[in-house]
Amino acid sequence: KGRKYLETQEKIYAADVGIRNSVLGYRPSDIAGILENLVYLNLRQKGFSVSVGKTGTLEVDFVASKDGAVFYVQVCYQLTPENLEREIAPLRQIKDNYPKLVLTLSDLMAGDVEGIKIRNLVDFLAEPIAKF
Structure with missing residues (x-):
């Protein structure tokens, strides 16, 4: 039963990254x-409900919603x-008009690509x- 639960590929987020590092060990590669x-x-x-999005075989890191407002985040x-194409491909497949956002530590690519905003994380x- 435990193995089947772990095979679901569900994402789990730690309430404290320090605890995550304590349990899993600090891995700079992650x-x-x-x-x-x-x-x-x-x-x-910030009060958003957050879930993981799927579009076909691609995954959107987050679908955030609050008070009727929705936006997508990579x-x-x-x-x-x-790696730009890999990151925006899932967002590009979403055909609604909610804001789409890529957050990154890289300032080289800040701006807008096909209506998808690229912002500093x-x-x-x-x-x-x-x-947005």
């Missing part, structure tokens, strides 16, 4: 997972021209309310 965890906690702190440690985390 910075992307840690950043995703921080964005999840930040969205929850988290990427370092966004480069080489730290700036987003520092905002008292989510701005």
Whole structure:
């Protein structure tokens, strides 16, 4: 039963990244997972309901909703021209008009790609309310 539960590939986020590191051990190679965890906690702190989105075989890191407002978020440690397509592909497949956002630590790619906003992750985390 336990194995079947673990095979679901569900994402679990830690309420405290320090506890996560204590249990799993600190792994610098998992910075992307840690950043995703921080964005999840930040969205929850800002009062959003947060879930993982799926579109076909692709996954959107977060679907955030609050008071009828919805937006989609991808988290990427370092966004480069080489991985840009991989990061925006799931968002591109979503055909509604809700805001779509890629958060990254890389400032090189800030701006807008096909209506998908690319923003600095730290700036987003520092905002008292989510701005698109």
